Amino acid sequence: MTVLDDILAHNARFVADRNRPLTKAPAKKVAIFTCMDTRLVEFLEPAMGLRRGDAMVIKNAGTTVIDPTGGVIRSLVVAVHALGCAEIYVIGHLDCWMAQVDEATLERRMLESGVPQAAIDGLHPNLSEWLGNFRDVYGNVRRVTAIIRENPLIPRDVPVHGLMFDPASGSLELLERGHEG
Numbered sequence: 587m588t589v590l591d592d593i594l595a596h597n598a599r600f601v602a603d604r605n606r607p608l609t610k611a612p613a614k615k616v617a618i619f620t621c622m623d624t625r626l627v628e629f630l631e632p633a634m635g636l637r638r639g640d641a642m643v644i645k646n647a648g649t650t651v652i653d654p655t656g657g658v659i660r661s662l663v664v665a666v667h668a669l670g671c672a673e674i675y676v677i678g679h680l681d682c683w684m685a686q687v688d689e690a691t692l693e694r695r696m697l698e699s700g701v702p703q704a705a706i707d708g709l710h711p712n713l714s715e716w717l718g719n720f721r722d723v724y725g726n727v728r729r730v731t732a733i734i735r736e737n738p739l740i741p742r743d744v745p746v747h748g749l750m751f752d753p754a755s756g757s758l759e760l761l762e763r764g765h766e767g
């Protein structure tokens with residue numbers, strides 16, 4: 587008994603899936619903003635039933651928004667206004683490193699790596715706030731969801747949902763359901 591037949595059958599499905607016409611615009615018209623955590627790779631999208639071509643996925647450390655005109659909002663503006671995303675999903679996760687980071691340890695490691703103290707001191711307004719770390723993963727999702735909803739560059743009729751993901755079990759918990767309009 588070998589797994590050859592399973593592999594060949596899987597490969598046929600894989601090739602058929604790859605032959606699905608893909609466009610730059612996401613088929614399900616959704617934009618996902620989540621964390622860069624390694625445990626979410628090849629795990630969050632399958633847990634949501636999303637396949638290649640379905641969604642635009644924006645990631646950073648901690649699913650945080652520091653600058654209301656910065657990179658996250660810029661990406662969401664493009665997703666919504668240029669590529670037709672009609673829903674935004676803010677997805678934090680349990681056991682996020684950004685809820686556990688110790689700024690003093692991080693600063694020491696940066697200095698040990700040769701980063702000049704002046705470069706750290708130049709971060710605005712300081713390392714801690716520039717880093718955007720938090721203590722409460724739930725509070726962070728609610729805060730970021732509100733920031734995106736209130737951003738004048740994001741249309742009011744685009745629902746912004748807030749969810750929590752468990753990188754161990756793969757379960758999604760709905761924290762806030764976005765409203766249309």
Ligand SMILES: [Zn+2]
Binds near residue numbers: 623647648681682
């Ligand atoms: Zn994280």
